[in-house]
Amino acid sequence: MKKVLVFDGIAQKAIDYLKENNLTVVSNKQSRDSDFLDNQDADAIILMMHQIxxxxxxxxxxxxxxxxxxxxxxxxxLEDAKSHGVVVTNTPGANATAVAETAVMHMLMAGRYFYQERQSITGESLKPQKGQEITGKTVGIIGFGAIGQKIDELLSGFNVNILAYARHAKTVRNGRMASLEEIYKQSDFIILALPATPETTHMIDETVFKKMKNTAVLVNIARGAVIDEPALINALQDGEIASAGLDVVTEEPATKDNPLLKMPNVFVTPHIAAKSIEAFDSVGLAAAKEVVRVLNNEKPLNQVN
Structure with missing residues (x-):
C-alpha cells in the first residue's frame, strides 16, 4: 500500500478519506527534518508549515x-519539487470563510481599538485614540481570489466601496477592480489577501506607506513577508497610517519582544485566521483528495508548481 505522511492533529475526515482509498497513513509532528527523513518511503505528504x-x-x-x-x-x-517530479498543491477556497471572517474582525479591532479599550479594565490601557467605523468607507482588497471575494461578500452589509486588485479582472460585488496606486491612495482600510512570492515579498514598504492616508487601517491575513515590518513600525509610530490588524508577522511564532505587540495602534493574532472547526475539516479533506488524485495518476485540481 502507498504511504502518506501527515502531521499530528490533522482532521479526522482527511485520515478517513485516505484510508478509504487504501492508503497507509503515518503521522508525526513535522517539526524537524528528521520527521520527514524517517519516512523516506512516503509517496505523499500532507504538509503544514515546515520548510521543504x-x-x-x-x-x-x-x-x-x-x-x-x-x-x-x-x-x-517549488523549483526543487518540480526538479524531483513532485507535484505541489494547495487548497484555495477551503478556508475562505474562516479567513475572511478574521479579516473583518481585524478591521473592527484595529479600526476601533477594541482590544486597547478592553485593557483599561485591568489598568493596562494602551491609550488609543478614537476609532473609525467601517460603514461607508472605501476598502481596498489586494488579492482577490476566494478569500478576497469572500471578504467583499461579508462586507455587503457595511455599505462599503470596494477597490479590488488581482492579476485578472473579476466581478466585484460592492465596487470595482482598481490599480494598486488607487488602492493605496484612496482606501480607508487596506486588506492584504495575496500569497507570499518573490514578487510580493515586502511589496508594502516605506514608499507605499507614504502613499496611504494618515487615517488608513492596514489588515494583513496573508503572510508576514508581504509587509516590510520595520517600515510598518515606522509608519505606525510616525502617524503615516492610523493602525494595523495583523494575523501574521515576519517571524512566527511572534516573539514577546516584537515591538508590534506593545504598540497602541496595533492588534495582533497568532496566525489563526483559518482556525475554525469547519475550515480545518474542509482544508484537510481537500488536501486528502489531491493526494488521492495524484497517486491515482489523475490531474490535481490545484497544482501550484
Missing part, C-alpha cells in the same frame, strides 16, 4: 505529491 526543499526532497525517492494544508505554499521550494 532539496535536502529533504533528495532523500524521498517515492514522493509524488506535497499537498499543502492551506492556501500558502511559501514553505515549499
Amino acid at each position: 526543499a532539496e535536502p529533504i526532497l533528495n532523500q524521498l525517492n517515492n514522493l509524488k505529491i506535497i499537498a499543502r494544508y492551506g492556501v500558502g505554499y511559501d514553505n515549499v521550494n
